[in-house]
Amino acid sequence: xxxxxxxxxxxxxxxxxxxxxxxxxxxxxxxxxxxxxxxxxxxxxxxxxxxxxxxxxxxxxxxxxxxxxxxxxxxxxxxxxxxxxxxxxxxxxxxxxxxxxxxxxxxxxxxxxxxxxxxxxxxxxxxxxxxxxxxxxxxxxxxxxxxxxxxxxxxxxxxxxxxxxxxxxxxxxxxxxxxxxxxxxxxxxxxxxxxxxxxxxxxxxxxxxxxxxxxxxxxxxxxxxxxxxxxxxxxxxxxxxxxxxxxxxxxxxxxxxxxxxxxxxxxxxxxxxxxxxxxxxxxxxxxxxxxxxxxxxxxxxxxxxxxxxxxxxxxxxxxxxxxxxxxxxxxxxxxxxxxxxxxxxxxxxxxxxxxxxxxxxxxxxxxxxxxxxxxxxxxxxxxxxxxxxxxxxxxxxxxxxxxxxxxxxxxxxxxxxxxxxxxxxx
Numbered sequence: 195x196x197x198x199x200x201x202x203x204x205x206x207x208x209x210x211x212x213x214x215x216x217x218x219x220x221x222x223x224x225x226x227x228x229x230x231x232x233x234x235x236x237x238x239x240x241x242x243x244x245x246x247x248x249x250x251x252x253x254x255x256x257x258x259x260x261x262x263x264x265x266x267x268x269x270x271x272x273x274x275x276x277x278x279x280x281x282x283x284x285x286x287x288x289x290x291x292x293x294x295x296x297x298x299x300x301x302x303x304x305x306x307x308x309x310x311x312x313x314x315x316x317x318x319x320x321x322x323x324x325x326x327x328x329x330x331x332x333x334x335x336x337x338x339x340x341x342x343x344x345x346x347x348x349x350x351x352x353x354x355x356x357x358x359x360x361x362x363x364x365x366x367x368x369x370x371x372x373x374x375x376x377x378x379x380x381x382x383x384x385x386x387x388x389x390x391x392x393x394x395x396x397x398x399x400x401x402x403x404x405x406x407x408x409x410x411x412x413x414x415x416x417x418x419x420x421x422x423x424x425x426x427x428x429x430x431x432x433x434x435x436x437x438x439x440x441x442x443x444x445x446x447x448x449x450x451x452x453x454x455x456x457x458x459x460x461x462x463x464x465x466x467x468x469x470x471x472x473x474x475x476x477x478x479x480x481x482x483x484x485x486x487x488x489x490x491x492x493x494x495x496x497x498x499x500x501x502x503x504x505x506x507x508x509x510x511x512x513x514x515x516x517x518x519x520x521x522x523x524x525x526x527x528x529x530x531x532x533x534x535x536x537x538x539x540x541x542x543x544x545x546x547x548x549x550x551x552x553x554x555x556x557x558x559x560x561x562x563x564x565x566x567x568x569x570x571x572x573x574x575x576x577x578x579x580x581x582x583x584x585x586x587x588x589x590x591x592x593x594x595x596x597x598x599x600x601x602x603x604x605x606x607x608x609x610x611x612x613x614x615x616x617x618x619x620x
Contacts, residue, residue, distance in 0.1 A: 196386045200619060202285065202459040203447030204559050205278025207271040209245035209440050209546050212254070213278060218563045220545070221571040222592045226424035227546050228438050233402045241416040243423040244402045245440035245547025247271065265344055265353070266304030271443035271552075272350040272398035273357065280358055283447035285392050288457050296362030296390045297354045298381035300373025300397035302551040304345040310336045350398050350443075362390045368551065370606030371511070373397050374444070375554030375614055379468035381448050391453045398443035399551035410439060413478060415515060427548075428575035429512035429541035430519045430583040437513040440547025444556040462562045466599070466615040467498025473609030480518055484525035486611045491529045491601065494613035498599075502530045505537055505615075506597040507570050509557045511605045512541025513548055522603065523583045538595065540588040544574045554604035558614055561600035565618050570595050 206213070209227030210220040220227070230236075231244045252262045252270050255277040262270055280286060285295070313336055318329035343349070348366040355364050363384055369376050374397025381395040401407075410416045417436040419426040427438040454461060471493065473486035480487065495502060510522055519541075527534045542560050549556055564570055569592050576589040599617040606612075 197388060198451040199382045199385045199448050199465045200451050200454050201446050201462045201465065201562065202449045202454050203279040203283025204462060204562065205275040205282065206442065206444035206556055206559060207247060207250060207274045208442045208444070208556060209247060212250055212274065214559060221542055221560065222569055224572050224574045224591060225545060226574065227440070228423045228426060230423060231402060234404060236407060239407055240411045240418050241407060242420045243426055243438060245438055246402060247441055250274065264340060266349065268302065268304060268398040268400045268441070268443065269344065269350045269353055271400070271441070272299070272301065272354060272445070275396065275398070275443040275445040276354050276357065276394060279445040279447050280394065283449070284459060285447055285449065286358065290392060292359045292361040294362055294391040295358070295360040296364060296381070296384065296393045297351045297360050298363065298365045298377045298384065298393055298395045299351045299354070300367050300369065300375070300377035300551045300554070301347050301350045302368060302399035302401065303347055304349060354394055358394065360394060369610040370608055371548065371550055371553055372604040372606035372610040372612040373551035373554070375558065375602065375604035375612035376470060376610070378446065378448070378465070378555060378558065378614060379470060379612060382465045382468055385448060385450050391450050393448045394445060395448055396443065396445035396555040397552040399549060400441035401550055402439055402441050407439065417514065425575050427514045427544045429510070429514040429544050429573055430523065430580060430587045431576050432578040432580035434514045434516060434519065436515055437543065438547040440549045442549045442552050442556065444552055444559055446555060446559065461619045463565055463616045464619050466500060466617045467494040469493030469497060469613040471611045473611065475609055477609070478607050480521045480605060482521060484521045484528065486609060487522060487525035487603070487605060488528050490611035490613045491525065491603070494601065494615045498615040500599055500615055503533045505599050505601050506595065507561065507564055507600045508537060508539040509561050509600065509602045510539050510541045511603045512543055512573065514543065518605065520582045522605070523585055526585060534585060537586070538570050538588050538593070539585045540571055540573045542571050554602065554612060558602050558616065561602050561616050564597045564600055565616070568594055568596055570597065
């Protein structure tokens with residue numbers, strides 16, 4: 195008999211705020227964390243808007259600023275979110291065996307040293323092309339080896355293990371926008387099979403930098419509605435033109451149920467089901483018939499032993515791109531069948547932007563809050579109905595509703611599909 199997995203701690207650093215309650219209150223009030231980009235000069239880019247972290251100080255989370263000042267931006271966000279989650283859990287207050295405490299994150303790359311890279315290129319450019327020897331020599335003279343190390347996607351997981359003496363399993367996956375949801379699913383499986391009692395899981399990412407914005411602009415994935423930043427992310431709306439890039443981190447403490455009960459832990463909810471599939475189609479396009487998304491949702495429901503009609507709320511991947519929103523709506527209609535019109539589906543990316551690797555875990559925490567408070571967060575900026583997106587998107591204002599079981603979708607470039615089902619603890 196597999197072990198049951200519950201969530202005993204949550205934390206987040208988010209464009210809406212730097213703790214769970216601030217973020218949740220903002221979502222309930224239909225606020226937006228989107229504004230003009232200040233992390234770098236984006237004035238010459240097609241997209242000049244993003245959802246940035248504001249007023250973040252690592253010292254606010256009990257860490258010494260001097261120790262962290264050279265660590266990557268997303269690693270610092272991860273530390274803040276993890277400290278919140280671990281403290282909320284209280285899992286370190288007792289006699290937790292450190293070898294039974296692991297970390298599984300979905301984290302992206304760290305800081306990019308653009309000035310040094312530009313210096314390397316300019317020093318090595320010749321009439322015949324790039325002088326590789328000069329390029330390498332300039333890099334050896336100018337690059338900081340520790341800064342290069344901080345770029346590695348596994349660094350946040352290593353730092354989190356060190357912070358909390360988590361000597362158990364330690365992994366990082368980077369499956370684009372599905373990464374942190376996949377990390378939670380796989381961490382759940384580790385506990386289910388008995389290889390750990392507690393897992394710190396979630397994700398962190400910041401792609402608000404010249405390479406990140408350039409790449410997404412080249413893919414025509416970002417909104418260019420620069421005139422009204424807070425209205426730019428408009429999932430399921432007929433006039434949507436792309437997602438708004440965000441940044442942040444969110445973490446959950448996953449725990450084996452009996453282990454949590456024995457120490458009297460407070461429980462936010464239970465991870466009931468996990469589904470993971472690949473579209474096996476195109477790298478940046480979801481399959482037009484939603485085959486991967488449909489299979490993923492059905493797999494998660496089967497794993498949870500939950501019938502489609504038992505789902506009270508879906509937090510959609512809902513990126514505000516033309517193809518994703520249309521196909522996700524189609525997939526939901528296929529999965530929920532005749533009951534599809536009765537299942538509220540909303541996208542909180544309309545307010546906080548797309549946090550890429552950190553998106554899934556952030557939205558899972560939103561699901562837990564919806565279950566706790568009986569409030570469904572809205573899809574803001576929904577003004578122009580799209581006949582190809584014909585579900586109940588909780589438009590523009592939060593809604594009071596009983597929520598016992600919620601489903602969270604995360605779909606990433608490369609055809610990655612992850613669905614998590616969470617429920618009220620019984």
